[in-house]
Amino acid sequence: MTLKDILDFSCIDGCSKCCIEREYYPTIKFGKIGVLVMPDEKKQVESLAEKYGIKITVLPRIGISETESEVPTTILAYQMMGKDLDGNTCPFLDTESSKRSPHGGYTCKIYENRPLACRAYPIIQSSPVSIDPKCKFCENCGTPSGNVNSELESLIQIQKKMNTNAPYIWRFATGIGELKDKDLIETGWFLA
Template sequence: MVVSYIYRPFRCVDGCSDCCIYRQYFPSVEYGKTGVLLLPHEKLRIENCAKRDGTEIKILPRIGLSDECRNDGPDRIIMYQLMGKETDGNTCPFLDIESDKKAPNGGYPCKIYEERPLACQAYPVSHCTKNQNPVLDTRCKFCKVNVDSPEKYSLIKELAALKKIKGLSRISTTARVWRYATHIGEKKDRKKFLPEGWVLQDM
């Protein structure tokens, strides 16, 4: 039997702002919580947005590369991260939780929506399978309430943003990869955190 779907553009769950609020430990709690991924060319744009709006932000490195065997960190940074504004690492500083404004889905609006990072544009697509089928982040509320029918939604814009990220952040197979431990997260987890700084990843 052939099932023909009517593809609708992806739309956030009414009232949800979860992905702009809750940050995750990645790849494990030891590394602390991550921020919103920023490519190097986005860093300056986001810093300018913050200056223009008078928003206080914190940007940390995320992934670095080195060609040589060295112990003191990478020689180039290929990804940064925009950290949450709360001490537990949550809540993007550009999420407008103070005014009465609302996003189209009724959630909190993004103050820099038109200039938001590619990572925000790609979400909730996390990656694609070998057959180029989009895989969604199951933490997204949309995935939780649409478990049976995510394929009925069109994710063209999200996939285009993911493609840009992949194209702009290719990692040479010979490079050594470093990940930045943020030392940011829930108070109860603090004892598990690595010191803030670069950690060489297993080859």
């Protein structure tokens, strides 16, 4: 491989898709997921929201327990939900002002302090680790082969923090999604 074969990742002009669109995961039953927030990031995210006068909703995402129980005893990860009723649009995405990021998309009010999950994007946890196929760069330009080291490092940090040998793993259903799906979406903890 030569240097010109390396395709560096960069945001597509005017794109903010990763901060706007949320998806159902792992199924519609669980509702739309929010931005993954590690327990050690939760207070900082809440403090930043207070600083900027932004209302946020942080829900649990993954919990564990060592013994059989009705709910998890430890939360491994939280999720910050989108501000729209359907779960879309990160509350920290500045869609109100005329400010734009260097690539022309909306700006992030907490970019320098954004959660690890945002720092890892477009690298996603899968087997094997891959690039999010919904990323506009990946749709338009293909898979980046360069310039994703910091994203990979962020994903590795997330993986280390979520590593567990607990026999019981729980997933939280958010109850949030498209109006047309309201009868399919549940809320609360489910044993994985």
